[in-house]
Amino acid sequence: MRNAPPETTPFFARDRDMHPPAYTPWYKTTVLRSPQRALISLEGTKSETTGPVFGHSILNEFDNDLIVNYAKPGEGPIGQRILVHGRVLDERGIGVAGALVEFWQANAGGRYRHKKETYLAPLDPNFGGFGRTITDENGSYWFKTIKPGPYPWPNGVNDWRPAHIHFSVFGHGFAQRLVTQMYFEGDPLIWICPIVKTIPDEEAIKRLIAPLDMNNTIPHDMRAYKFDIVLRGRRSTLFENRKEGN
Amino acid sequence: MAQALGYLKETASQTAGPYVHIGCTPNFTGIHGVYDKDLGSGSLVNDQTRGERITIRGQVIDGAGTPLKDALVEIWQADADGLYNSPSETRGKADPNFFGWARCPGDMETGEFVFETIKPGRVPFRDGRLMAPHVTFWIVARGINLGLNTRMYFSDEEQANAEDPILARIEHRVRVPTLIGKREGNEVRFEIHLQGDKETIFFDI
Numbered sequence: 319m320r321n322a323p324p325e326t327t328p329f330f331a332r333d334r335d336m337h338p339p340a341y342t343p344w345y346k347t348t349v350l351r352s353p354q355r356a357l358i359s360l361e362g363t364k365s366e367t368t369g370p371v372f373g374h375s376i377l378n379e380f381d382n383d384l385i386v387n388y389a390k391p392g393e394g395p396i397g398q399r400i401l402v403h404g405r406v407l408d409e410r411g412i413g414v415a416g417a418l419v420e421f422w423q424a425n426a427g428g429r430y431r432h433k434k435e436t437y438l439a440p441l442d443p444n445f446g447g448f449g450r451t452i453t454d455e456n457g458s459y460w461f462k463t464i465k466p467g468p469y470p471w472p473n474g475v476n477d478w479r480p481a482h483i484h485f486s487v488f489g490h491g492f493a494q495r496l497v498t499q500m501y502f503e504g505d506p507l508i509w510i511c512p513i514v515k516t517i518p519d520e521e522a523i524k525r526l527i528a529p530l531d532m533n534n535t536i537p538h539d540m541r542a543y544k545f546d547i548v549l550r551g552r553r554s555t556l557f558e559n560r561k562e563g564n
Numbered sequence: 565m566a567q568a569l570g571y572l573k574e575t576a577s578q579t580a581g582p583y584v585h586i587g588c589t590p591n592f593t594g595i596h597g598v599y600d601k602d603l604g605s606g607s608l609v610n611d612q613t614r615g616e617r618i619t620i621r622g623q624v625i626d627g628a629g630t631p632l633k634d635a636l637v638e639i640w641q642a643d644a645d646g647l648y649n650s651p652s653e654t655r656g657k658a659d660p661n662f663f664g665w666a667r668c669p670g671d672m673e674t675g676e677f678v679f680e681t682i683k684p685g686r687v688p689f690r691d692g693r694l695m696a697p698h699v700t701f702w703i704v705a706r707g708i709n710l711g712l713n714t715r716m717y718f719s720d721e722e723q724a725n726a727e728d729p730i731l732a733r734i735e736h737r738v739r740v741p742t743l744i745g746k747r748e749g750n751e752v753r754f755e756i757h758l759q760g761d762k763e764t765i766f767f768d769i
C-alpha cells in the first residue's frame with residue numbers, strides 16, 4: 319500500500335493550543351472528567367511511534383455507504399443524500415495512506431441508534447449511523463451518508479448540537495490517534511455550541527467545518543462536503559541518530 | 565520576514581461523546597449485521613501466541629469516584645520479546661500471532677474493561693536503556709475533550725520498574741503507583757482515576 323518505507327521517527331510535539339483544554343466547565347461533563355495535574359512529557363519511544371495496521375480485509379463492501387449498510391433491501395434512510403470526502407494528511411502535508419477512518423452520526427432527525435438516547439425524534443429503520451473506510455495511497459477517503467440533524471442535549475437548558483459527524487482516525491503511530499467531529503458549512507448552531515467552544519482557537523474551529531464542494535457534487539443525486547483531517551507530523555529521518563535505541 | 569515553514573496544524577480534537585460505541589463497537593451496543601465483529605474485541609492471543617497469558621481489568625473513575633460507563637479504552641503493547649507488530653518497528657519481526665492492539669468499551673453496568681493478552685517484553689528507551697514492561701492506554705469518553713494517554717506497568721516487576729527511565733523522571737514519587745497495575749495470579753488490576761488524590765499520571769506523548 320505504501321511505496322515509501324515505513325517511517326520510524328518520533329512525532330512532532332503536539333501543539334496543544336490547537337486542542338481544547340481538559341477542563342471546560344461550560345461543557346459540564348468535563349468538570350469531573352478532566353485531569354487536574356500537569357501531563358508528564360514523554361518524547362516518542364517505540365511505544366508511541368509504532369502503531370497497528372488495519373488491512374482492507376476488515377472492510378465489507380458497504381462499510382463506507384451509510385445509505386445502504388443498514389437499510390432493508392430496496393429501502394433507504396430518510397434524509398439529504400451527501401458524499402463526504404477528503405484526505406488524511408500529516409502536519410507536513412503528506413497524505414497518510416492506509417489510515418483507518420471510522421465515523422458515526424445521528425439520523426436526519428437528530429436521533430442516534432442507542433439504548434440511552436432519549437431525544438423524541440424517531441429512529442429511522444433504515445439507518446444504522448456508522449461506517450468506516452481506509453485511506454488510499456494518497457490519504458484520500460470518502461463515504462456516502464445522509465446529512466445528520468442537529469439535536470438537543472442535556473447540558474444547559476437549551477443547548478443544541480450543530481449537525482455533525484464523529485470521526486475516529488488511526489494513522490501510523492499510536493501517538494497520532496485522534497477523535498474529532500466534522501461540522502457543516504453555514505450551520506448557525508456551530509458558534510453557540512458548548513462543545514465546539516471548548517476549542518480556544520477560532521481557526522482550529524474553522525478547520526472542523528466542511529465546506530460544500532459543488533465540484534464533487536453528483537448532479538441529481540448527492541451534494542458533496544470536503545473534510546481534510548490533519549494528524550501529527552514526524553521528524554525527518556535525515557535527522558535521526560540511529561545508533562541508539564533504534 | 566523569513567520563509568513560511570508551511571506546516572499544517574493538527575486537526576482539533578473533540579469529545580468522542582456518549583455514543584462513541586455506535587461507531588467503534590456497534591455490536592456491543594446491539595447493532596448487529598453491519599460489522600461481523602467489533603474491531604479489537606475479544607482476546608489478543610491465540611493458541612500460538614508466545615508469552616505469559618494475563619488478564620487486565622480495570623475501570624475509569626471520575627472525580628466523584630463514579631466509574632465511567634461510557635468510556636472506550638484502547639491498548640497497544642509489545643509482544644513477549646518486546647517487539648511491536650508495526651511497520652515502524654525497526655528491531656525485528658514481532659510475533660505474527662500477536663497483533664498488540666485492542667479496544668474495549670466499559671461494561672454498561674460496571675464500567676469495567678477487560679483485555680485478555682500477554683505480558684509484554686521490555687522495549688528500549690531512546691538511549692538504549694530498557695524500559696520496564698508496560699502497556700500503552702488511550703482513553704476517550706463523553707466529557708474528555710482530548711484522548712488521554714497513560715501507561716500501565718506491572719507490580720511484579722519491581723526491579724525493572726526501578727530502572728525504567730520514564731518512571732524515574734516522575735518528580736512526585738507518591739504518584740508513581742498510579743501507573744502500576746496490581747498483579748494477582750494472572751490478573752492485573754489497573755484503575756484509571758481522572759481526578760483526585762489518586763489521579764493517574766497522564767502523558768503528553
Ligand SMILES: [Fe+3]
Pocket residue numbers: 424479482484581
Ligand atoms: Fe454527536
